[in-house]
Amino acid sequence: MEAVAEETAGLERSISEAYRERRSPRDPGWVAEIRRAGMERFRETGFPTVREDAWKYTNVAPFVNVPFQLASHERGSFARPLPLPAGAGVQIVLVNGRYAPDLSSVGLLTGGLEVASLAEVIAARPEAIEPYLAKTVRDGNAFAQLNSAFVDDGVFVRIPARTAVADPIHLVFLSEPTFGPTVSHPRNLVIAEAGSESSVVETFLGTAGEPYFTNAVTEVVLHDGAVLDFSKLELEGDAAFHVATIAVALGRNSNFTSHSISLGGALARNDLNVRLDAEGADCTLNGLFLGTGTQLLDNHTLIDHAMPHGTSRELYKGILDGKSRGIFHGKIIVRPDAQKTDAMQTNKNLLLSKEALVNSEPALEIFADDVKCRHGSTIGQLDAAAMFYLRSRGIGEEEARNLLVYAFASDVASRIRVAPLRALVQQHLGLRLPGGGV
Amino acid sequence: MALLEIRNLHASVAGNEILRGVDLTVDAGEVHAIMGPNGSGKSTLAHVLAGRPGYEVTAGEVLFKGQNLLAMAPELRAREGVFLAFQYPVEIPGVSNVYFLKNALNAVRKHRGLPELDAFDFLSLVEERAKLVDIDEELVKRPVNEGFSGGEKKRNEIFQMAILDPTLAILDETDSGLDIDALRIVAAGVNSLRTAERAMIVVTHYQRLLNYIVPDFLHVLVEGRIALEGGKELALELEEKGYAWLDGEPPAKAGTAPLTVG
Numbered sequence: 131m132e133a134v135a136e137e138t139a140g141l142e143r144s145i146s147e148a149y150r151e152r153r154s155p156r157d158p159g160w161v162a163e164i165r166r167a168g169m170e171r172f173r174e175t176g177f178p179t180v181r182e183d184a185w186k187y188t189n190v191a192p193f194v195n196v197p198f199q200l201a202s203h204e205r206g207s208f209a210r211p212l213p214l215p216a217g218a219g220v221q222i223v224l225v226n227g228r229y230a231p232d233l234s235s236v237g238l239l240t241g242g243l244e245v246a247s248l249a250e251v252i253a254a255r256p257e258a259i260e261p262y263l264a265k266t267v268r269d270g271n272a273f274a275q276l277n278s279a280f281v282d283d284g285v286f287v288r289i290p291a292r293t294a295v296a297d298p299i300h301l302v303f304l305s306e307p308t309f310g311p312t313v314s315h316p317r318n319l320v321i322a323e324a325g326s327e328s329s330v331v332e333t334f335l336g337t338a339g340e341p342y343f344t345n346a347v348t349e350v351v352l353h354d355g356a357v358l359d360f361s362k363l364e365l366e367g368d369a370a371f372h373v374a375t376i377a378v379a380l381g382r383n384s385n386f387t388s389h390s391i392s393l394g395g396a397l398a399r400n401d402l403n404v405r406l407d408a409e410g411a412d413c414t415l416n417g418l419f420l421g422t423g424t425q426l427l428d429n430h431t432l433i434d435h436a437m438p439h440g441t442s443r444e445l446y447k448g449i450l451d452g453k454s455r456g457i458f459h460g461k462i463i464v465r466p467d468a469q470k471t472d473a474m475q476t477n478k479n480l481l482l483s484k485e486a487l488v489n490s491e492p493a494l495e496i497f498a499d500d501v502k503c504r505h506g507s508t509i510g511q512l513d514a515a516a517m518f519y520l521r522s523r524g525i526g527e528e529e530a531r532n533l534l535v536y537a538f539a540s541d542v543a544s545r546i547r548v549a550p551l552r553a554l555v556q557q558h559l560g561l562r563l564p565g566g567g568v
Numbered sequence: 569m570a571l572l573e574i575r576n577l578h579a580s581v582a583g584n585e586i587l588r589g590v591d592l593t594v595d596a597g598e599v600h601a602i603m604g605p606n607g608s609g610k611s612t613l614a615h616v617l618a619g620r621p622g623y624e625v626t627a628g629e630v631l632f633k634g635q636n637l638l639a640m641a642p643e644l645r646a647r648e649g650v651f652l653a654f655q656y657p658v659e660i661p662g663v664s665n666v667y668f669l670k671n672a673l674n675a676v677r678k679h680r681g682l683p684e685l686d687a688f689d690f691l692s693l694v695e696e697r698a699k700l701v702d703i704d705e706e707l708v709k710r711p712v713n714e715g716f717s718g719g720e721k722k723r724n725e726i727f728q729m730a731i732l733d734p735t736l737a738i739l740d741e742t743d744s745g746l747d748i749d750a751l752r753i754v755a756a757g758v759n760s761l762r763t764a765e766r767a768m769i770v771v772t773h774y775q776r777l778l779n780y781i782v783p784d785f786l787h788v789l790v791e792g793r794i795a796l797e798g799g800k801e802l803a804l805e806l807e808e809k810g811y812a813w814l815d816g817e818p819p820a821k822a823g824t825a826p827l828t829v830g
Contacts, residue, residue, distance in 0.1 A: 514621065519658040519712075522618050523672035523728065524646035524679070533671075537662025537711075544662070 140195040141313075142176065148200040149279060158256045161281060164264045168278025175272045184271065187457045187489050188399055188428045193371045198313035198343045200280070201226035201305070219297035220245050225304045227314030228283050233302075242290035245299055248317055249283040259286060262319055266349040267377035271401060274375040277315045277347040284317035287330060291323035291353070298329040298548045305336035305344055305370065318348040322356035324381070329359035329548055334374075334394070336367040341396075346374040352384035354408070359387045359547050363555065366395035368423070375401040380440075382408035389546045390446075391555050392419040392427045393562065399428040406433070406440040406468070417446035418542040418555075420562055421454025421486065428457040433475075435468035435501075442472075447542050448479040449535065449563070450486035461493040462503060469498050475505040480512065480538055512538075532564045539563060569634050571596045571767050572736055577628035578792075579609075579616045585626070586612040588792035594736070597764040601778055601803065602771045604789035605811040610771045611655060613789070614740040617769075618652035619645050632736065646672070647679035649735030653725035653742050660712035665724070666694065668712050669731055676732055697730040701757035719750030726757040737761070738769045743777035755780030775807040 149169055177194045178185040222245050223233035229247030236245045244258075251259055263281070267274050285301045303316055320330055336342055344366060352358055366372045372395040380386055392398050404413050419427040433442045448456040458477045479488040492505040512534045520530035539559050546552040572594040579587040586609045594600055604610050616623045617630065619642035630637040637645060660668070673693075674684040685693065698705055701723045713721050722742055729737055739758065743751055758781050762768070770781055778786075778800065786803055788796040790811070796802065 513658075515658045516660050518620055518642060519654065519660070520668070520672075521642040522620075522646055522652050522654075523668070523732065524643050524675040525668075525672050526643050526675065527641065529671070529675075530643075533663055533668070534660070537660060539662075541662040 140197045142194070144197040144199060145172075145276065145279075152200070152280070152282075157252060158260075160260055161252055161256070161263075164281050165279050168264075168275045168281070172272055172275040172279055175275070178272055184430060184459070187455070188397070188426060190397070193341075193343060193397065196311050196341060196343075198311045199309070201228075201307065201312035201314040201342070219300055221300040221302065222247075222285050223302040223304060224283065224285065224316055225306060226308075226312065227303075227316045230304075241293050241295070243293065243295055243299075244286065244288040246286050247283055248286045248319065251286045258288070259319055262321060262349065262351055264349075266351060266379045266405075267347055267375060267403075270347065270375050270377065273345050273373045273399075274347050274377075274401070277317055277345050277375075280315040281317050282315070284319070286318070287320045289322045289326040289328040289356070289358075292325040293323075294327040295329075298331050298551070301330065301332045303332070303334045303344065303346065305334075305342045305367070307337060307340050307342040311341045311343070313343040313345060316344070316346045318346070320348065320350045320358070320360075322350070322352045322358045322384075324353040325355045326353075327357040330361070331548055331551055332360075332362045334362075334364050334366050334372060336370050336394075338367040339369055340367060341369045341371070342367070343371045344374070346372075348374070348376045350376065350378040350386075352378070352380050352386055352411075354382040355384060356381065357385045359389075361389040361546060361548055361551055362391065362400070363551065364390075364392045364394055364398050364400070365558070366398065368394065368396060370395045372398040374399070375403065378402070378404040378413075380404065380406050380408065380411035380413060383410040384408075384412070386411075386413045387547070388413070388415045388417075389542075390415070390417040390429065391543070391546075392417075392429065393558055395425065395427075397426045397428075399430070401430045401432075403432040404434065404442070406435050406437060406442070409437045410439045411437070412441045413443070415442070415444040415446070416542050416545050417458075418539060419446075419448045419456055420539065420559070421448070421450040421456050422452045422562065423454060424452070425454040426457075427454070428459075430457075430459045430461075432461045432463070433473065435462070435464045435471040435473065437467055438469045438471070440468060440471050442474070444475040445542065446477045447538060448477075448488050449482065449539055450479065450488050451482040453483075453485045455486070456488040457491075458489070458507075459491045459493065460505070461495070462505070464494075464496040464498050464501050464503065466497045469500045471498060471501040471503070473501070473503045477507045478538070479509045480535065481509065482535065536563050570594060570631075571633060572637075573631040575629050575631075577613075577616070577630060578626045579612060580624045580626055581612060581622065586792055587616065589628070590789070590792070590794060592787065592794065594767045594769065596735070596767055598785065599762065599768045599770060599781065599783045601781075601783035601786045601800075602769060602789055603773065603775070603786065603803070603806060606773070608789040609792040610773075610789050611740055614652060614738045614769070614771050617645075617738055618642060618650060643675065644679075646732070646734075647676050651729050651732055651734035651737045653722075653729060653737065653739045655741040655744060657713045657716075657721040657725055659714045659716075661714050663712050665708050665710060665712050666691075669694075669728060672728075673731055693731065697727060700730050700760050701726045702753050703727045718745040719747065719754075722746060722750065722754050723757070726754055726761075730757065730761060735765065736767050736769070738771065740771045741773060742770070743772055743774060751777070751780065775803045778803045
């Protein structure tokens with residue numbers, strides 16, 4: 131029995147130890163309070179189990195038993211070239227959750243754009259972030275609470291009001307565990323001020339073959355009339371655990387587009403929570419997850435229509451091969467005040483092997499009466515009519531199948547607006563899918 | 569040797585026998601029309617010839633250029649020169665028409681021992697053939713049939729036929745759902761592809777298509793068998809009398825016959 135107790139203690143014990151050791155007396159009191167509150171809520175709930183509805187298909191027991199140590203701030207000497215989307219734009223890199231100035235290019239920003247290490251902003255100008263930090267994600271899951279308990283470094287982005295930033299802002303999270311399994315808790319804050327226009331790309335990468343745990347939280351605030359194109363590319367190492375919450379609050383007539391591409395990790399869980407907090411907000415959520423081997427890729431999205439005249443469009447596609455498992459859970463809430471809401475959700479999944487599995491769960495909670503809400507979900511094999519059509523033109527059976535699989539994925543990839551990212555994703559699809567190179 | 573010989577063809581779909589002994593011989597350069605009431609097996613015949621999965625041949629044989637067509641996979645039939653213009657062309661999001669057609673054409677050319685076309689030569693061919701069916705080149709670059717109107721889809725079928733240059737083209741109700749203008753354009757495209765080498769089987773429910781694509785022979789399919797055959801005059805007779813008399817009912821009187829059948 132003692133062995134069992136020892137095992138279940140794994141990560142929770144190492145967390146408690148790390149939490150006790152990591153007091154930063156220099157930090158402002160309100161930051162300490164965020165940490166304290168996060169730890170308190172995390173201790174109340176502990177790690178989720180499959181008995182909880184939101185985690186019923188995603189068993190985190192295998193990795194919460196691993197006593198991940200807080201990632202070292204010392205970096206390995208092997209800072210390798212980053213397989214990043216090439217092209218113009220600001221780039222900020224975190225290695226093991228810690229800002230890496232030598233890999234970043236945030237020195238010369240024009241027009242008042244701020245892209246900086248969160249830790250540096252906490253130290254130098256805490257007033258810039260106090261109104262925002264831990265406000266948007268306040269009801270996050272146990273992992274988000276845990277992230278708050280370890281709030282330290284990450285990326286702070288502020289796009290000034292009425293400014294259009296043409297080039298994408300790249301946030302890169304690189305994990306290189308140097309001593310056994312490590313965990314990092316990057317915390318990001320993106321403030322799109324009123325009337326601004328910008329695009330932000332998050333890329334998560336890490337060493338292959340070594341277990342590590344990325345527990346990220348990104349809070350995004352769009353003020354009135356802001357336009358933000360937000361992409362996330364999850365390309366973690368094959369032994370990695372990736373859990374991330376992106377919490378978004380949309381102001382009046384703001385426009386938020388998200389592209390979530392999940393390719394890596396042994397287990398990846400994305401929570402994307404968008405709250406349409408003011409009238410006339412518009413969000414488009416696109417997602418693509420490609421599972422192979424024994425990967426588990428879980429996408430939970432929540433679109434919360436709180437105010438009238440909001441529009442949401444959602445398209446998530448999954449392709450599962452091998453013994454992989456995919457989960458799409460898409461909740462749309464339309465609150466009583468959110469009249470004239472127009473919401474549409476589509477989830478399509480393709481199973482390429484008999485042992486692959488996907489769970490697709492749309493969940494609509496509608497409390498207003500003058501709204502338009504539609505959703506559709508499919509799980510299946512390739513379209514037989516399309517197969518025959520291609521073959522009837524002389525294209526061989528295998529090539530026709532490959533073409534259709536690639537096309538299925540490419541439909542989402544082609545919506546990515548940041549051109550170098552789109553090219554990178556299509557290149558990965560080419561490598562991962564049998565019909566690559568189309 | 570005839571280009572196509574269908575002998576006593578029986579075929580079932582989901583256990584229901586649809587074709588009950590079809591005999592048909594088509595020579596190079598000929599245009600054959602197949603008419604018949606709904607459910608007579610016209611489209612089934614077209615799909616059986618193209619090799620659609622789920623259509624089970626229970627008896628009979630089909631020889632194409634002397635070879636057993638029924639033993640070939642659909643792609644092999646296409647490479648040998650069989651082309652089916654679909655009644656309901658399939659939308660394929662994410663695959664551009666151009667990419668799809670280039671691959672298809674090169675598969676066909678490779679099979680015929682011809683060199684594959686490079687992108688430049690292929691696009692020249694596209695430009696030339698697009699004119700035949702008055703299809704917008706922008707449409708050609710879009711995903712296959714996605715968001716196309718009914719007329720655009722049918723034009724795209726004939727455009728594909730013009731690119732792939734088949735020996736036997738089967739047009740399955742290519743006229744259905746087309747307005748007068750679209751029908752004229754599609755028919756003109758088909759007529760421009762009539763050659764001494766190419767045979768066509770035009771499946772249609774209505775006589776009106778045959779005003780534009782004038783067949784050499786007409787066959788009337790009823791309950792899975794060819795009930796009547798003749799020249800192009802037969803089409804006019806059918807228009808007057810309807811199909812009902814072929815079921816053993818007395819012929820409808822000329823002048824009072826309903827033009828719509830089924």
